[in-house]
Amino acid sequence: MNTYEISLQALADPTRRRIFELVRTRPRSVAELAAGLPVSRPAVSQHLGVLERAHLVRHRRRGTRHIYHPDPAGLAPLRAYVESLWDDVLTAFAASGGESGGPDDARDEE
Amino acid sequence: MNTYEISLQALADPTRRRIFELVRTRPRSVAELAAGLPVSRPAVSQHLGVLERAHLVRHRRRGTRHIYHPDPAGLAPLRAYVESLWDDVLTAFAASGGESGGPDDARDEE
DNA sequence: AGATTTCGTAAGTGTTCACTAACGGTTAGT
């Protein structure tokens, strides 16, 4: 389903990444998040919508407040993707000799 | 230095991510990359510039051709960052009981 | 019931960004 794309784009924005870092450990309300950020409350709300659509956060209602907490479902595919990239790069790096100049012969396989 | 920010934003673009996935295993030239993508050659060249500034790829010249290959230096901080996020989310998830509803008491620590 | 708190949504705006077209520069081949 390639869900890591959405998570990747969601975490690419600095404000959104900061929000996720705040929610990461302890659940917080929207106003509480906006208080510690240089943007307005609606902006935070919109960012939370993006994060929720990426399955990075979820929310539950407590009275009039919406409490947001992290959701592992969105981060897991992203983690797996980055991990696979890392493995491939390390393998290619080791196979090429480990230096930057590279060997003198040129491969032409597809 | 927070270098993972640049790598994150670099890989957020679909075309750029596709380019990196192509270069990931085998070094390729600019024209070779552009041939397998729905964008022009200058576009690929610009994307490679962004990836190189993020230390995700490097290039060496072979005649008139510029051969691009992956660079572990950019991916390593990104991997470490995602990994730390993953650990924190898992810890918070386990500490909250593991379900979505959460407990009935509200923490107020900073 | 009315007032207050907390939040989501819609509309509008300014900026960022990915892309193409045109140009110039470097290297290899004849």
Next chain:
DNA sequence: ACTAACCGTTAGTGAACACTTACGAAATCT
């Protein structure tokens, strides 16, 4: 030296996006 191949850079354009202001909805309190 002249031509061809391969590439980077610049200028300009259209779309995506983050942000603010204004408004409306849901829940709690007096």
